[in-house]
Amino acid sequence: MEKLKQIAGNLQALFNETAQHLAVETGFRQRRSKLDGATFAKALIGGWLSNPEASRSELAQIAKVSKQALDQSFTSQAASYLQALLGWCVEKMLGQEPASLSLLQRFKGVYVLDSSTISLPPTLSAHWQGCGKEGSQSEAGLKLHVGLELLSGALLGPELSPARLHDRQGPHQKLSLPAGALRITDLGYFKLGRLKELEAQAVLYLTKAQTGLQVYGAHQQPLALSKWLGQQSQKLIDRVVEVGVKERLRCRLVAWQVPSGVVQTRQQAFKELARKQQRPVSAERQALSYWSVYLTNLSQEQASPAEVAVLYRLRWQIELLFKLWKSGGGLERWHSHKPWAILCEIYAKLIGQIIQHWLVLAGVWQEAERSLIKASRIVRAHARSLLFRIDNPPHLLQELIYICASMQKGCRLDFATVQI
Structure with missing residues (x-):
């Protein structure tokens, strides 16, 4: 009441x-x-x-x-x-009392961050600048930056920005979170320096691994990630690595092979991307389409590999929210x-x-x-x-x-x- x-x-x-x-x-x-x-x-x-x-x-x-x-x-x-x-x-x-979901209750909050873009007529480009060049269909656009705290349902945003602003420079990239909270983001927010800051603040993170990221295994030997994964006999990889060149971050890498149907969907998306950008998708990105690769500072005690997968899939909650807003709203x-x-x-x-x-x-x-x-x-x-x-x-x-x-x-x- x-x-x-x-x-x-x-x-x-x-x-x-x-x-x-x-x-x-x-x-x-x-x-x-x-x-x-x-x-x-x-x-x-x-x-x-x-x-x-x-x-x-x-x-x-x-x-x-x-x-x-x-x-x-x-x-x-x-x-x-x-x-x-x-x-x-x-x-x-506003937020509700925390939902009684055992996996989420392990954290002081579970924050999913994402953004969505609304294309606007070119006449609004001076007000909300899009990603495209003058005269293109994406000359004007508005980006919605949204966070969703899954325990309480609290909505953070939407904060508005020009569509051309990258998520890494967006208003939620530096969002202050409580110690013990979990931050779940896609590649748009990937920045090693920010992940190091989160770790220093005792905030947990879960993110996809960026293509081309330098990875170091045991004894500091560099790994060509796509080649190394292709050589593994297991379908699930869970190990501690270091990533980065100038900035090094010690974290947990969790990767698992995806079903053939997912591979086909990803490769079809790559073809469409290559057509739009008029340049081929890199060989490494093509090779990584067989895997889902994540980086996290969650310990194995905090989340098993299977639970890491479940946690990352929670991102679909905010995608559903965007769908409701755009389609239903x-x-x-x-x-x-x-x-x-x-x-x-x-x-x-x-x-x-x-x-x-x-x-x-x-x-x-x-x-x-x-x-x-x-x-x-x-x-x-x-x-x-x-x-x-x-x-x-x-x-x-x-x-x-x-x-x-x-x-x-x-x-x-x-x-x-x-x-x-």
Whole structure:
């Protein structure tokens, strides 16, 4: 109940005093009008949370203004206003009591970090610069940097940056974590210096090994990793090594051969990558497609090789979150060709997804066999009702209780798959 009261308080603050204050601060509304900051935010956030395909006419009906009046509100100031509201929501990080999962309970937190990119029209390249050259399809893009703490479900971010910013320079690369926590990342975050810093801070890490990384075995002999793995008779390798040239890091290397189907999928992806980049994939990378290779400072007592594999696969939780946001939340589908209207829609939909995550935490996060997809459908079904109760605290709390009860009854997986 306390968690629901906290969510209710956040929603009331968001759509009342915070909305009005930030509307004035960002220059979106200098005077009170029928379409003030709070009304504008409620219409966009609530309308698109309920239906990501809602037209501007439908949003205008929620705001009780004409479509023309709503269209005229999609300005650069409106985009700055909604971005400020998004920043406020990100700061209101919520978490649930730690889930009772024995493997995860060994750590002081399990943090999965990742990013996802949204391509934007070239007209927004000055605001959010993409990875491509001028005139290319990727000239403009927005990157979402997100962290997910798997024990409590707490969401870190989304922090926004231009799409061209590499994850190694992103806002979460230097994220401070508690001693005894586990940090799980993909190759985008791989940096030996950062791994050494984590070890010095007593933070545990688990990452894929970078292609071309210099590896040293016993007696400091250098190993050509792909060649060395190809010479092994075992399908599972678990040994202590040193990696790096200028910077040396002593760590545990865990590698296992993958099934032939996985090899074929990887090699097909390499062909597509070579076609896009117009250059062949390196021989070493091709050879390593037969293996999954990870580096960690987890001891064998903290995680067996099989448990290392299970822990790394937890990354799919954040990938599922991105899928929910993009597919279910409509982040990559817009209802205007005007640049500022597109940004307003993206920011409003991101706020809606954060609100949805708050409700999922309160409703089903502690259920091992939860279905996040089903939970998101329930939130969408009740979003309008929730919106209309914002200014009535008792009714708002009752609506939140009803939403969470609906999740607990109808959000289990159809199969035996467990979303940890």
